[in-house]
Amino acid sequence: MPALAHFSSKNNQREMLQALKHDGAIIVDDLMSAEQVSATVGELDPYVQATGNGQDDFSGRLTTRTDGLVSRSAQCREVIQHPLILDLCNTFLSPYCERVQLHLGQVIRIKPGQPTQPIHRDRWAWGTHLAHVEPQFNTIWALTDFTEENGATQVVPGSTIWPDDRAAEESEITQATMRAGSVLMYSGSVFHGGGENRSESDRWGLNITYTLGWLRQEENQYLSTPPELAKELSPELQELIGYAMGQYALGYYTPPGAPGSGPEVVPPQYALGRTDVANALGTPEDLAAISQVTNQEYS
Known part of the structure; x- marks a missing residue:
């Protein structure tokens, strides 16, 4: 055995x-x-x-x-x-x-x-x-x-x-x-x-x-730990359970509200009151990874 x-x-x-x-x-x-x-x-x-x-x-x-x-x-x-x-x-x-x-x-x-x-x-x-x-x-x-x-x-x-x-x-x-x-x-x-x-x-x-990060989770963490609970967690754990972009342009959302009342595109962390994430569509490193794949495909 x-x-x-x-x-x-x-x-x-x-x-x-x-x-x-x-x-x-x-x-x-x-x-x-x-x-x-x-x-x-x-x-x-x-x-x-x-x-x-x-x-x-x-x-x-x-x-x-x-x-x-x-x-x-x-x-x-x-x-x-x-x-x-x-x-x-x-x-x-x-x-x-x-x-x-x-x-x-x-x-x-x-x-x-x-x-x-x-x-x-x-x-x-x-x-x-x-x-x-x-x-x-x-x-x-x-x-x-x-x-x-x-x-x-x-x-x-x-x-x-x-x-x-x-x-x-x-x-x-x-x-x-x-x-x-x-x-x-x-x-x-x-x-x-x-x-x-x-x-x-x-x-x-x-x-x-x-x-x-780009796959759907088996346990829906956003319902098990919704924003009102997740905002009490450390930023690292927030992102690990899914309150983060999966990669560039993967996972952003538009906050509901009247026209012009808020930003148009934000990352998931915004739902937790976080405004420290500069790029709504992902990090420069995420974009670089996407660009690298694109260049390989078309070179």
Whole structure:
């Protein structure tokens, strides 16, 4: 049976990225302290306990999925902006975009008796239309120990290059066993799925995923964290959840109002009361990137 590579936060990021590109997934051990895990669980527990089970076999009839983490949890806001994660994410997705954004934030609780989830690719959120790019950088933070018995995530190392209709053999599947506080990082192209929980306790995982700035997010962050809530966040987190141009001329809007009562074209940050973003259509770097592509196409 194949195994996933384990790293510590002190390992070289290039080595992490090489393993991630080769296998499609890696584990970084003990990235969150026991105190941070406890604080995160404490903030999320009321919401998790109030969340109903899934309504189909894919989402899990004995699995709960709790979203809206940006507005609900200060601890999760820190996790979402973890420097190592963002460094790796930006490097991993940089060949395909000028800016990354939060795709979703979700607590996945697998209860005892939950069967295995069907093996799948997360990039199928957009159908099978994105085989030519890598659209995602995903993480699952273990808020409990992930064991073979309690449903540690199933992963198929090396499956990123498979065709979509390729089925994994049992011998090709491993499980992302790890201690609480560790994190599984995986691409949108690797085949994976939730494991079977044969234990007598819940398995909690914090699923934080990122995507290309020009794609639609799986979780609608503008509704989960509307402007009246988002304006209280740091500018960096505001932009990460989507209050920013996706690239040049992608995502601007016109504020409603009487003729001449306001600017005609503004970036998303304007909805949060921010006027510090000079160019409504994007940065000079964004325009340079567009110009470079145009020059290549017509040279």
